[in-house]
Amino acid sequence: MELFRNTNYDFLGKKWPFIILSLILTAAGLTSLAFKGGPRLGIDFRGGALITVTFAQRPPVDKVRAVLDAKGLNADVQEVQGKQDDIIGIDVREDKALQAARQTIVDSLDAAFGQPANGKVNINAVGASGLADALRVPLQSAGAGLADPQLVDLTNNIMEYRKQHSGLIHTIDDLRSVAGVTPKVLDVLKQATYPDPLAVVQVEVVGARIGAELQRKAILAVLYALGGMLVYIAFRFEWIYGAAAVVAVFHDTIITIGLFSLFNKEISLTVVAALLTLVGYSMNDTIVTFDRIRENLKILRREKLEPLINLSVNQTLSRTVLTSGLTLLTALALFLFGGQVLNGFSFALVCGIIVGTYSSVYVAAPILVFFNNFMESRKHPLSGGSSGPKVPVAPKAPVAPKTPVATPKVSKQNVRGGTAKVK
Amino acid sequence: MNRNIKVKAVVIVVVILVCIYGIIGLPKNKAELMANWKKNIHLGLDLSGGTQLVMQVQLQDAFKANADGVMERLKSELQKDNIPVTTIDRNDPNSLDTADKIEIDIKGIPLAKTSVFRSTVSDQDPDWILTPINTTDYKMTLKPTAALALKQDTMTQTMATIERKINALGLTESSVQPTGRSDAEAELLVQLPGVDDSAHIKQLLQTQAVLEWVEVKDGPYASRDEAMAKHGGILPLGTKLVPTVMRGGQQSWYLVSRNAVVRGTDIRDSRASQDQTGRWETSFVLNQDAAKKFENYTANNIGNKAAIVVDGQAIEVATIQSRISDSGRITGAPSQEEAADLALNLRAGSLPAGVVYEEERTVGPSLGQDSIREGFRAGIAGLLAVVIFMLVYYRRSGINATLALVLNAVILVAALSYFDATLTLPGIAGVILTIGMAVDSNVLIFERIREELRAGKAVVAAVDAGFSKAFATIVDTHVTTVVSCLFLFIFGTGPVKGFAVTLVIGLIANVFTAVFVSKTIFDWELSGKRQVTALSI
Numbered sequence: 001m002e003l004f005r006n007t008n009y010d011f012l013g014k015k016w017p018f019i020i021l022s023l024i025l026t027a028a029g030l031t032s033l034a035f036k037g038g039p040r041l042g043i044d045f046r047g048g049a050l051i052t053v054t055f056a057q058r059p060p061v062d063k064v065r066a067v068l069d070a071k072g073l074n075a076d077v078q079e080v081q082g083k084q085d086d087i088i089g090i091d092v093r094e095d096k097a098l099q100a101a102r103q104t105i106v107d108s109l110d111a112a113f114g115q116p117a118n119g120k121v122n123i124n125a126v127g128a129s130g131l132a133d134a135l136r137v138p139l140q141s142a143g144a145g146l147a148d149p150q151l152v153d154l155t156n157n158i159m160e161y162r163k164q165h166s167g168l169i170h171t172i173d174d175l176r177s178v179a180g181v182t183p184k185v186l187d188v189l190k191q192a193t194y195p196d197p198l199a200v201v202q203v204e205v206v207g208a209r210i211g212a213e214l215q216r217k218a219i220l221a222v223l224y225a226l227g228g229m230l231v232y233i234a235f236r237f238e239w240i241y242g243a244a245a246v247v248a249v250f251h252d253t254i255i256t257i258g259l260f261s262l263f264n265k266e267i268s269l270t271v272v273a274a275l276l277t278l279v280g281y282s283m284n285d286t287i288v289t290f291d292r293i294r295e296n297l298k299i300l301r302r303e304k305l306e307p308l309i310n311l312s313v314n315q316t317l318s319r320t321v322l323t324s325g326l327t328l329l330t331a332l333a334l335f336l337f338g339g340q341v342l343n344g345f346s347f348a349l350v351c352g353i354i355v356g357t358y359s360s361v362y363v364a365a366p367i368l369v370f371f372n373n374f375m376e377s378r379k380h381p382l383s384g385g386s387s388g389p390k391v392p393v394a395p396k397a398p399v400a401p402k403t404p405v406a407t408p409k410v411s412k413q414n415v416r417g418g419t420a421k422v423k
Numbered sequence: 424m425n426r427n428i429k430v431k432a433v434v435i436v437v438v439i440l441v442c443i444y445g446i447i448g449l450p451k452n453k454a455e456l457m458a459n460w461k462k463n464i465h466l467g468l469d470l471s472g473g474t475q476l477v478m479q480v481q482l483q484d485a486f487k488a489n490a491d492g493v494m495e496r497l498k499s500e501l502q503k504d505n506i507p508v509t510t511i512d513r514n515d516p517n518s519l520d521t522a523d524k525i526e527i528d529i530k531g532i533p534l535a536k537t538s539v540f541r542s543t544v545s546d547q548d549p550d551w552i553l554t555p556i557n558t559t560d561y562k563m564t565l566k567p568t569a570a571l572a573l574k575q576d577t578m579t580q581t582m583a584t585i586e587r588k589i590n591a592l593g594l595t596e597s598s599v600q601p602t603g604r605s606d607a608e609a610e611l612l613v614q615l616p617g618v619d620d621s622a623h624i625k626q627l628l629q630t631q632a633v634l635e636w637v638e639v640k641d642g643p644y645a646s647r648d649e650a651m652a653k654h655g656g657i658l659p660l661g662t663k664l665v666p667t668v669m670r671g672g673q674q675s676w677y678l679v680s681r682n683a684v685v686r687g688t689d690i691r692d693s694r695a696s697q698d699q700t701g702r703w704e705t706s707f708v709l710n711q712d713a714a715k716k717f718e719n720y721t722a723n724n725i726g727n728k729a730a731i732v733v734d735g736q737a738i739e740v741a742t743i744q745s746r747i748s749d750s751g752r753i754t755g756a757p758s759q760e761e762a763a764d765l766a767l768n769l770r771a772g773s774l775p776a777g778v779v780y781e782e783e784r785t786v787g788p789s790l791g792q793d794s795i796r797e798g799f800r801a802g803i804a805g806l807l808a809v810v811i812f813m814l815v816y817y818r819r820s821g822i823n824a825t826l827a828l829v830l831n832a833v834i835l836v837a838a839l840s841y842f843d844a845t846l847t848l849p850g851i852a853g854v855i856l857t858i859g860m861a862v863d864s865n866v867l868i869f870e871r872i873r874e875e876l877r878a879g880k881a882v883v884a885a886v887d888a889g890f891s892k893a894f895a896t897i898v899d900t901h902v903t904t905v906v907s908c909l910f911l912f913i914f915g916t917g918p919v920k921g922f923a924v925t926l927v928i929g930l931i932a933n934v935f936t937a938v939f940v941s942k943t944i945f946d947w948e949l950s951g952k953r954q955v956t957a958l959s960i
Contacts, residue, residue: 002873003816052787099780103622127620163472167787201787203621210477210781214916221915225907232906236899273849273922276911277856280926283907284860284900288867291896319863319870326812326866327859330805334855337804339797345852 004318011313011361012306012369018362022251025355029258039257042268043089045215047208049102051088056170056197058086059113067112071104085201102205114196123169123193124162125200131155131193138192144184154180167201218272222279226250229283237290244367245286248359252282256351265344274345278352281327285320286360292316293368305372309365324357425950431943438935439830442837463840467847467921469786470795473616474624477602477782480609483522484776485577486565487515490525493548493563497529500543506536519609523570527551527563534558574608577776583764585613585628587733610781619787625780635683638720639728639740642677643667650676665730667737677737679730684720689713693769695762696752703762704754707769714749722746731769739765798851809862817869819959823944824865827936831861834932839925849918850925857929860900864937868893869960882958886945894938901930 033039043050061079064086068075076089088105121134132148132155139145146154161178162169172190175181181189206214226246234242253275260267292312300308313320331353335346446463450456468475490513501508509531516524532540540561544553550569555561565573578601586599596617602610618624640662644650650664658664661681666674693707709717721743731739741753756762810828814821835857839846872889880888904926911923949958 005877099783102783106622125620127618127623130620130623163792166793199787200785201619203783203785205780205783207781217914217916218919221911221919224910224914228906228910229903232903233899269918270848270852273852273918276919276922277852279907280856280904281859283903284863287900287903288863288896291899295892295895315874316870319866322816322866322870323859323863326809326862329808329812330802330855330858333801333805333808334798336801337797338801339793342798342801342848345848349855 002318004321007314007317008310009314009317010310012310012365015362015366015369018358019366022255022359022363025255026251026258029255029261032258032261036261039261039267040264041211041215042266042271043204043206043211044269045211045218045267047098047206047211048089049098049105049206050202050204051102051105051200052080052085052202053088053109054085054166054168054199054201055113056168056195061086063112064088064109067108068105071108073101073104075105098205098207102203106200109198110196113198115194117194120194121192122196123158123172123189124167124196124198126193128152128155128159131158134192135188138188139185142184142188142191144182144188150180154185157181167199168197169195170197171195214269218269222253222272222276225276225279233287233290237294240368240371241290244364244371245283245290247367248286248364249279249282249356251363252278252352252355252359255355256348259351260344260348263347265347268344270342271344271348274348274352277349278356281353282356282359285324285357286364288319289313289316289360289365293365306369309369313361313365320357320360324353328353425946428943428946428950431939432947435940435943439833442833445837445840446833464836465839465843465845466795467845467850468614468616468784469848470846471616472619472786472792473614474618474621474783474785475615476613476621476625476780478611478613478778478780479519480578480581480611481777481779482519482574482577482609483516483525485573486522486525486570487513488776489565489573490527493551494527496547497527497544500547501540504539504543506532506540506543508532522574523565523567525565529561529563530559532559532561578609578611581776581778582611585611588628589613589615589624611778619785621783621785628778635732636685636717637683637730637732638680638724639730640678640680642679643675643740644677645675647676650678654678665732665735665737667740677730677740679732679737684729685709685713685717690769693766695756695759695766698752698754702754703756703759704752705756705762705765705769706750706752707766708750709748711749717751718746718748721751731765802851802855806858809858813862813865817960819948820869820872820945823941824862824869826944827865827941828858828861830940831857831929831932831936834936835925835929838928838932842924842928844924845921846925847918847921849922853922853925854929856904856926857933860904860930861933861937863900864893864897864933865941867896868937868941872958872960876958876960882956883949886942886949886958890938890942890945897934897938901934905930 058079061077065075065077068077068088078087078089079085080087121131123131126134132151135155136146136151139151157178157180158169158175161175165174169175172186172193172195175189176186226249229249230242230246232242233245256275256278257267260271265271289312292315293309296303296308296312296315300311303311328350331346331349334342335350338346446460447456448459448463450459494511494513498508498511508529511527511529513525513527516522541553544551544563548563550566551563552566553561553563582599582601589597589599597613597615599611599613601608602612615621615624640659641653642650644653647664647666651658658678662678663681664676665679666676668674689709689712691708691710693705696704696706698704724743725745726742728740728742730737731741739753741755744754753765756765806828810821810825813824817824832854835854838844839850844850868889871893872885875885875888875892876882908923908927908930911919912927915923
């Protein structure tokens with residue numbers, strides 16, 4: 001089976017609409033960023049607290065907000081789609097206040113939506129060892145005393161059950177199915193514990209100082225990585241190739257961050273990992289095209305750069321479409337079914353793969369052409385850049401003497417342009 | 424079969440076996456297989472659930488405490504030497520940066536006593552520098568080397584204390600370590616897998632450890648039950664049972680007095696030292712009040728045992744050899760390390776300095792479980808789609824690609840296991856990019872082979888040319904990415920590093936599987952036939 005065979009689309013002939021599209025997308029992203037005062041950073045970078053609470057019966061989001069407002073907390077409450085979870089974010093910078101606010105949130109939610117403890121242990125908040133301590137004596141007095149190893153097994157089983165059920169035990173009776181829970185044990189559990197109808201499943205608190213530093217470090221790491229790639233490509237090809245590749249990758253990153261801003265999504269450390277991934281993809285894609293250009297430069301020394309790039313892109317087209325299509329497939333699967341934790345991550349991947357594939361052809365390649373034309377026009381100021389096949393030859397290639405050849409009539413076979421055909 | 428191919432095949436099989444051994448060991452049954460898998464594959468806290476705390480140790484507290492001690496001693500020394508003084512005071516550094524700017528001001532030393540005063544100070548506090556301000560006033564500052572030592576001491580002591588408190592909870596997989604950020608010497612990272620009740624942990628760390636030196640009434644026993652049985656189920660009045668610290672999986676129990684002879688706050692200092700024969704011991708110094716009590720107690724109990732109990736656990740049980748007043752030694756430590764540990768424990772009654780929490784991340788085990796399940800399902804679905812497509816699109820050669828992909832994943836997981844690396848969410852990002860590039864390598868090679876076939880080359884030549892031409896491209900893409908990973912690893916923080924590590928491992932594995940393994944399979948397929956006219960690609 002083959003999808004593309006000997007295609008000869010004139011990619012670069014239609015470069016302007018795409019370059020303009022790129023500029024518009026970049027501008028839109030930048031505008032959105034400027035308008036909103038920079039990207040919407042997750043608490044990893046700006047400092048703050050993020051608490052995910054799961055409810056047996058989720059209360060209306062307004063009610064949750066009202067409870068927190070009453071405590072003077074300016075909290076942002078979000079519902080998690082398809083689950084009984086709420087995410088509560090607060091924006092407090094100072095370390096000690098942050099810790100206090102975190103406690104206040106948990107306490108006031110518990111007061112508003114939870115059950116009174118009545119001296120019992122909340123089975124949805126306690127850990128395995130805590131539960132063991134709470135059960136040891138009551139079990140003994142109920143005549144069902146357990147030796148420590150059995151007690152540890154029992155509490156571990158109960159914790160495992162809670163873990164498998166989204167972190168929330170609804171009623172103590174649910175535990176009947178757990179190994180080791182005999183009717184007597186169940187009675188003791190009912191006496192000594194109660195299931196609070198809400199549980200804190202995730203807490204992230206990051207101080208502002210650490211946040212600022214994580215931000216600085218992440219940006220630095222990415223910039224250095226880009227610099228490293230530029231140097232390597234410049235060494236393997238020519239410096240303009242390195243520059244073109246880095247500009248293309250930069251373009252992809254800006255557009256993706258812009259899309260995050262447009263869709264009001266947060267940039268967390270995980271998203272940064274996704275951005276790094278897309279940098280990798282985009283760079284990979286660009287290098288494959290460049291490699292083909294370099295190879296063709298060796299074979300078709302008299303060809304002008306633009307048709308030669310067109311030829312190269314066409315030759316690698318099936319590979320580009322296949323690879324990007326397949327990776328996009330995986331990223332889409334993650335985005336659609338990967339769950340809430342991976343959502344921002346897979347969103348970045350989906351955007352990145354699309355933009356990254358396109359940028360190899362319409363950002364990186366045109367830069368080579370423009371640079372080439374620019375060099376030509378400097379060499380032959382009168383001919384207006386339309387003559388002369390001065391093409392950058394990769395230093396690693398067995399270099400042919402660069403004799404300036406008088407304007408070659410490009411043979412018909414080599415002209416790939418005009419009408420697009422799919423065979 | 425060609426000899427060359429045989430050698431290559433052996434290499435491949437050996438690599439596969441080594442990898443599989445690294446992942447699951449040599450299991451005898453299914454339960455063992457799962458156990459080995461769990462042991463070898465470490466999931467990060469974001470996947471397995473747990474709590475991570477980053478705390479800043481308030482070193483200035485330790486500096487202030489040190490200065491207070493110096494001032495206390497100085498006052499009594501001056502009194503003893505009959506040197507009058509108007510005031511002894513210190514400044515109050517309130518942040519980490521100003522901790523070593525601590526300064527003691529001494530005012531009103533009479534001119535006649537100058538030389539006596541100077542020698543007293545230099546004898547008593549060699550770590551401090553005395554500078555005259557005018558004829559009667561002086562200031563004392565901490566020597567830079569001493570300040571550094573104090574900082575390090577405070578950090579080790581804090582770490583040891585936190586570790587002990589956490590271990591007392593039975594959280595064996597937890598870790599306490601410096602964050603290792605160059606500009607954050609006072610930061611500690613505490614990781615507690617499986618703990619989702621961070622408030623409880625923080626409260627525990629806040630409370631002071633209780634160190635007691637108590638009389639041993641009876642013991643040791645092998646278990647609590649044995650001890651209870653020996654005393655007919657009821658403990659004698661004024662006694663309690665304490666377990667010893669786990670040593671090599673062994674624990675014993677002692678019956679001890681409820682009344683402490685000496686408490687942690689009574690111990691002024693403790694160090695590891697060597698006796699004349701070079702054996703390690705732990706020396707300690709008590710304050711004056713405790714010294715009197717201790718002298719009485721030891722005089723009456725020579726030959727009896729005493730236990731040092733920290734937070735309800737006996738860290739040492741020793742026999743009293745002689746009368747001890749303000750300073751004594753605990754002998755019999757098997758190594759310097761143990762002697763130093765004991766000294767640390769004697770000093771580390773409580774955290775030597777306060778801590779401020781800078782970062783706290785808790786992922787409930789259930790949420791970690793959910794994200795693994797969902798991510799895993801989606802990833803498998805995506806991969807399956809990729810494999811099916813490859814098989815349809817490249818037919819027989821698609822099997823090659825699939826084998827290469829699977830092997831790549833196996834090598835990657837095995838490498839993580841051998842390096843004891845932890846798999847986190849960003850690490851999975853690295854895995855995804857690896858898979859993407861692995862697919863890409865295969866596609867690149869196959870498309871190239873097709874091109875060569877179209878150009879009219881014979882099958883064997885086309886395969887060779889396809890591989891060698893695509894190889895240049897694969898090297899370029901992979902090296903570029905490895906270069907960028909190098910920078911990410913050097914300059915990035917935790918998650919970014921995790922991404923870089925998995926990606927580099929994956930890329931190296933990929934060059935091996937997509938180029939070496941895949942080519943070997945092709946060669947093997949082609950070598951069997953005499954005349955190859957068609958290739959299923």
